[in-house]
Amino acid sequence: MPSDEAADSQEVVFAQFALRGDRFENGRLPINALVELERYRTILLEAAGRAWLAAHPGSSLPEDLDREFDLAIREVHDGSSISTLERRSSPYDRYFDIGKREVDLLFQELVDGLALSTLEETDVSQDSVAQELGIDGVEESTDDPAESSPEAERLTSAALLAYANLPALELLGSSLEADETAEVPGPGSRVIELTFAARTQQIRPLVERARELLAPPPKPRREHVSNSVAGRLITLSPENNNYELDTLLYGKIAGRYVNPELTADLKEVLNSKALAPVVRITGRMSWLQGRLTRILEARTVELLEVESEPWSRRIVELASLPESWDAEGEDGRVISFVALDAAREILRLTSDMQSAPTPGIFPRVDGGVDLEWSTPQRMISVEIDADGQFFVHDLIVANRHVAELATEDLVSAAAALREALQ
Amino acid sequence: MTDLSEKLLECEAIVRPSDELLWRQVTDHTWDSQAGKPGSAAFGPMPIDRKRPSFTRQSVVTAQQARDWHQDNAKSPSRGVWACSTAEIDELDLRTVDDSDCPPEINEQKAPGHCYIDYRGVPKSNERVLRKLLLASALNRGPVWTEDKLQPAPAE
Numbered sequence: 078m079p080s081d082e083a084a085d086s087q088e089v090v091f092a093q094f095a096l097r098g099d100r101f102e103n104g105r106l107p108i109n110a111l112v113e114l115e116r117y118r119t120i121l122l123e124a125a126g127r128a129w130l131a132a133h134p135g136s137s138l139p140e141d142l143d144r145e146f147d148l149a150i151r152e153v154h155d156g157s158s159i160s161t162l163e164r165r166s167s168p169y170d171r172y173f174d175i176g177k178r179e180v181d182l183l184f185q186e187l188v189d190g191l192a193l194s195t196l197e198e199t200d201v202s203q204d205s206v207a208q209e210l211g212i213d214g215v216e217e218s219t220d221d222p223a224e225s226s227p228e229a230e231r232l233t234s235a236a237l238l239a240y241a242n243l244p245a246l247e248l249l250g251s252s253l254e255a256d257e258t259a260e261v262p263g264p265g266s267r268v269i270e271l272t273f274a275a276r277t278q279q280i281r282p283l284v285e286r287a288r289e290l291l292a293p294p295p296k297p298r299r300e301h302v303s304n305s306v307a308g309r310l311i312t313l314s315p316e317n318n319n320y321e322l323d324t325l326l327y328g329k330i331a332g333r334y335v336n337p338e339l340t341a342d343l344k345e346v347l348n349s350k351a352l353a354p355v356v357r358i359t360g361r362m363s364w365l366q367g368r369l370t371r372i373l374e375a376r377t378v379e380l381l382e383v384e385s386e387p388w389s390r391r392i393v394e395l396a397s398l399p400e401s402w403d404a405e406g407e408d409g410r411v412i413s414f415v416a417l418d419a420a421r422e423i424l425r426l427t428s429d430m431q432s433a434p435t436p437g438i439f440p441r442v443d444g445g446v447d448l449e450w451s452t453p454q455r456m457i458s459v460e461i462d463a464d465g466q467f468f469v470h471d472l473i474v475a476n477r478h479v480a481e482l483a484t485e486d487l488v489s490a491a492a493a494l495r496e497a498l499q
Numbered sequence: 500m501t502d503l504s505e506k507l508l509e510c511e512a513i514v515r516p517s518d519e520l521l522w523r524q525v526t527d528h529t530w531d532s533q534a535g536k537p538g539s540a541a542f543g544p545m546p547i548d549r550k551r552p553s554f555t556r557q558s559v560v561t562a563q564q565a566r567d568w569h570q571d572n573a574k575s576p577s578r579g580v581w582a583c584s585t586a587e588i589d590e591l592d593l594r595t596v597d598d599s600d601c602p603p604e605i606n607e608q609k610a611p612g613h614c615y616i617d618y619r620g621v622p623k624s625n626e627r628v629l630r631k632l633l634l635a636s637a638l639n640r641g642p643v644w645t646e647d648k649l650q651p652a653p654a655e
Contacts, residue, residue, distance in 0.1 A: 437531035453639035
């Protein structure tokens with residue numbers, strides 16, 4: 078017992094707990110219903126502990142708190158079974174009183190549906206809930222807890238989680254029949270009826286929601302699916318059939334291949350004259366939470382020769398897009414190297430046109446590439462599909478005049494484009 | 500050019516042409532960070548749009564509010580806000596439809612002030628011209644200044 082808080086042995090009326098129903102008529106209190114009183118006491122004790130911890134941050138609960146919460150049935154009234162509970166005075170009186178007020182509020186919020194709606198709106202990432210998970214649901218407070226007034230407030234998500242985690246709350250009323258009711262005090266003079274409906278429609282869903290929020294996150298699953306990844310080949314070890322790729326999206330990734338014919342393709346990449354060859358590998362890959370972790374088996378290798386040119390970074394970005402890259406539409410084919418090669422050639426063939434606006438380079442969901450030279454006055458574009466077919470489109474905004482050309486020929490497409498860009 | 504035989508739902512209403520701007524969130528794949536401008540596809544329908552690309556109304560939300568909502572709720576982050584007016588859309592014989600009173604579809608979250616440009620009935624070949632003209636209007640106006648809450652500007 079703390080030395081700074083003296084106790085006396087006076088008993089005070091603390092609460093009334095009533096059980097309504099035929100078997101409780103005339104003040105009858107069946108032995109097997111006493112468990113409900115014990116559950117109510119457990120909830121009150123939890124609340125007192127929360128109040129004490131809030132006033133003593135960083136401390137552990139006093140070992141004698143439970144013993145000091147000495148509740149007794151003073152009398153059982155006639156009518157239904159109405160038990161008057163008395164509490165012996167204790168050094169922890171103020172915390173028992175604060176806890177009692179919080180429990181009164183808890184039951185009011187439970188039957189009014191407020192508690193459940195609070196937890197339904199709660200996200201595990203909220204600070205208060207994180208605190209709940211870390212320190213058992215007690216918000217540290219610098220205020221004197223005796224001054225706080227829970228009646229004027231709503232219980233926090235963290236507090237509700239702490240109570241909903243108590244088996245005593247989950248089981249409260251479980252010994253009662255459907256037509257029997259427990260009555261507990263609410264804030265002020267309100268009496269809260271814990272009917273069968275309140276128990277099944279409010280308390281049980283609250284407990285289930287708390288479990289949902291406090292459940293550990295599911296273990297990430299590793300998935301093995303086919304896809305494509307692009308990057309620069311760093312190392313190749315033909316004797317072990319493995320290599321390492323430096324990818325734009327996922328960093329350095331180790332990979333394997335089984336088909337020995339791929340050795341030649343990979344060597345070709347390493348021997349490429351391009352300053353920074355980009356290789357795209359398609360095959361079975363290991364993914365963890367949307368991130369590529371390993372290339373399990375390469376099936377095909379494609380080479381994209383990227384020189385140090387103004388558009389190279391963007392070309393590599395497009396080359397690196399995985400299957401289904403359009404996050405909104407869950408659409409988007411891998412951008413074909415044929416289209417990227419063609420786009421690069423078109424850009425090279427017009428790079429001497431100083432007056433032309435900087436072209437925008439965009440991926441197409443069909444695996445092609447769009448090149449756009451856009452200004453408020455004129456919109457010129459070359460659409461290149463995945464097979465390398467060109468569609469040159471020139472729109473003069475003021476009069477909406479359109480010139481267009483569809484062709485498979487790179488030179489023709491470049492010529493039409495140069496004319497438009499003049 | 501909108502196919503006017505496409506009946507609107509009871510919860511939908513045509514937005515009268517005016518100077519009111521419509522905010523368009525430009526996402527990764529319609530934004531060329533190297534060129535620093537959006538592609539015309541940003542102003543046309545994507546396959547998932549079912550010919551009804553989404554915008555939000557200046558009369559309901561600010562560009563910043565629209566972008567913040569997008570960053571919180573959309574799968575693909577916004578790289579910037581660009582705009583065209585309802586009058587500019589009307590000049591192209593397209594209609595702007597406010598569907599903010601319609602209940603969201605399954606797995607859909609509807610942005611405050613949501614509306615769409617109705618491309619239904621527009622042939623694919625015309626779609627290209629229309630989205631380019633809307634992009635031209637947006638480029639003429641320039642980007643609408645907003646802060647990216649996902650990537651706050653560095654401290655000076």
